[in-house]
Amino acid sequence: MFKHRWNVLSVLTAAVFVTAALTFACADDEDTSPTGPAEPQEHEDDDHGPGEEELITTLAITLTPSSGGAPVTFRFRDLDGEGGNDPVVDGVTVYAGTNYDGSVQVLNEAESPPENITEEVEEEAEAHQFFYQTLGGFSPASVTYADKESDYATNSGADHPVGIAFTLSVPDNAQNGQLRVILSHFDEAPKDGVNQSDETDIDVTFQVEVRR
């Protein structure tokens, strides 16, 4: 709409003397301002603004003891996005000498209902991988992948792990420490199943308490 008006101006430069003088004279009046009324048409289909499409607010890890037992979920939540209020990070509690079946869930809880981003990661399995690092006293613990790209989407080439499903082994000698979870996005750089990319979507660290 606006653009069109400029094109007309450009052709009829002569007429512009008058138009411009009028526009200038009316500049104080919001309604005649060429930026137009306050609501550009792009607003129409969402309440939150498309900048938030890309928001990830929550990473949730669910651990279920392999030998049976109740699953426990730990979250990293930053509902207002980067900055603002600090994120809330749950402490992780595990038992020494236990193996866990783990799964990870990624959400945008700024949307209502929350958007399940794990599904998008699954669809783009070939372009994503979770990496798990056990740090400090927790480093004797180990994480092994329990999935392949082909579990989620058709796969061409090497069938690398994705890391949405994994197993966590906590040996007897594990101490309190940290668990770091990284989601790498492989866009143009090739995914080789081992190395992280330079485009990190998620990088969070949980404090881990090991109970006996």
Next chain:
Amino acid sequence: MNVTRILCVILAIAVSGLVLPAEAQTATVRGKVLSEAGEPLPAVTVALPALEIGAFTDEKGVFRLENVPPGSHTIEFRFVGYRTIQSEIRVTEGRPPALEVTMEPETLIGDEVIVTGDRDLAGELTGSSQSVLVLPPSALEERRGQTLGETLESLPGVSSLTTGPAVSKPVLRGVHSARVLVLNAGITQEGQQWGGDHAPEIDPFSPARIEVLKGAASVQYGAGAIGGVIRIEPPELPANPGVGGRINTNLFSNNKQGAGSVLVQGALRKLAGLKWRVQGSLRRAGDARAPIHVIRNSGFDERDYSVALGLSRDWMDTEAYFSHFGTWIGIFKGAHIGNTTDLRRLIERGDPSIVGSFTYQIDNPRQRVDHDLLSLRSRIRLGGGGNLELRYGQQYNRREEWDSQARSGGAPARPGFSQGLQTHSGDVIFQHRNFGNWYGKFGVSGMRQENRRFSTGFLIPDFLAYNFGVFALESWTKGKTTLETGLRYDYRWQEVYSNEGRRATEIVEGGIHTYSNVTGVLGLIYELSPDLAVAANVGRAWRPPGVNELYSHGVHHGTAQFEVGDKELETEASVNTDLTLRYQGDRGRGEIGIFRSRYDNFISLLPADDLVLTIRGAFPKFTHVQSDAVIQGFDGYLEYDLTRYMDSYLSASFVRGRNTAEDQPLYQMPPTRVIAGLDFHLPTAGRLLEAGVGFEGRFVMRQTNFPEGIDYADPPAGYSLFDVHLNAELALADHPVRMQLHIHNLFNKRYRDYLSRFRYFIDDPGRDVTFSLSIPFGKPMEE
């Protein structure tokens, strides 16, 4: 090849040039002098003062100057009641093309840039008490590069801040963006110029003349001109009837850029004084190449056009100018990183993570920028003497930036952010006739600006602002001394709208801020001898804090910094002192300037010793803070005609910036640089009007003055680059056709410039062979 060897070669060529026999081949300079109405002007004095050659025009306005040696000369046209014209001409052997000169009545004074009365700034000894560099059309054609920044960056005291090969911002004496004002067709360019990766929205083919004023010029141009002014002027509309124009093409090998521009202009015979011009340009470039990598996704696709209409009457001149600038710019993908770990990993590896093969395709991340400018300028000659100048400008800038791919893969459907900036501006300036030795002007300026953020991510908030300024500038000339002084008052009212209903992080507490300040300037020019002058200038300048500095809040993905604004920031003010020595001799010209700017409340982005924890990892927090600072240094150039066949030039830039409160260097100050070159004029004959070959070396030192703890990587090593160029001018169908072949970075040297924002990720571009052609047609253009 090493540097010493190359220098030896250049030296050897230089010495051989010195011993070339200086034969006394001469030329005849002829031409015609016309009045504004197109009537011949008889009895005009035409002279080459340096050579003591002169003549009068006959009743047909025609003159001939015999026995003129080839080379560059200043030609002068004088006639009682008319404004004296001084111009540089290049005389070639034989019969150079005839000159056509239009003289204007003396009351017509008042090119608005003139600070010191009716003197022309162009290369004149006593033009300004500050350092002003002028690029006339021929120099612009020679230098036109990938971007406007590249066109200007070889000037002394000018460097460029680049975000890949397609985005570059001019840096004047160490400052840029919100501290440098760009004036396009008399109107202050208003885009989102605070952004370091937001290049000026200017078609590189549109200017006929660029003037770079180094140092503060707040009295003349208001806040924003705290670091300098880049003044871009489209060609002057033709005064005499007829239609003519010019076709320009530029080809660049590095990114396979093809660029072309067509300009047609004319003046009506039936309706005297009505004149017009249309111009359009296309520029398309693919991925640039560093010596060993393709800089993936660094192309651009730009389409620009402009139209102008002018009307001249005895009592006034009016010009309307409209230009549209529109471009898609690709941003190197490897620079879009997720978090600090990614950045550290990239720096350690030293190689880009993303390479690929050449393509013209522009993918995300990318920018779409549109800028429309309307400029209306009138100069009314008042009966009692003096001129009234009226200026009105309207601009709309729309900037959209797309992030890298959407998290879920595939291109995001909508830009990461999108904003529209609408600006109206107006000036009324009265230039009074001289009262004794006094000469000057006073005026008022106003501006209304509105920023609207479309429904996208947050960068800066919506705002509405009004500026108002009133100023007076006077100069006093007697004998060899010129004094100039000026005073200005500015007021800014700014309302920022809150973002209710947005994400919590984006909520900006709305509010009204007002800023005001008084600035002043005092200048002195003294002519030491006919070819040497000294100029001194002391001035005060200021700028209000930018909306980004007040309100930014978020991660900058090229630098992995969490940037935070401070809405309590106060105005930044400076006291600027500079001293310039100018030389304009028979065989050489040059200038050296020493400057010192002392800032109160200099705004800079500094680490806050704090981390912001996000789901992407922890980012170091950077806040906009104010402290006292000093920026000082010197720059200058010397051009000298060693023999009739050989010219040499040397330019140097040195700048140091210091945060005096923290006692540490300022970030991102340009490193010291020296440029040296030799140009040879080859013998010409027949249709070959001019031919030359030139060599240039550019030596950039490593920046050793940098603040600790701000940057992830130390400044890159210094580097030397070599250029060679061949140029020729041929007479084809009575028109001088100019062509040039230029090889930049001849040895395909790998380097990273300190002011390249991609220096963490990838080398700067390698060898670039460029070819440019300029074909005039129809009635010759006045240059």
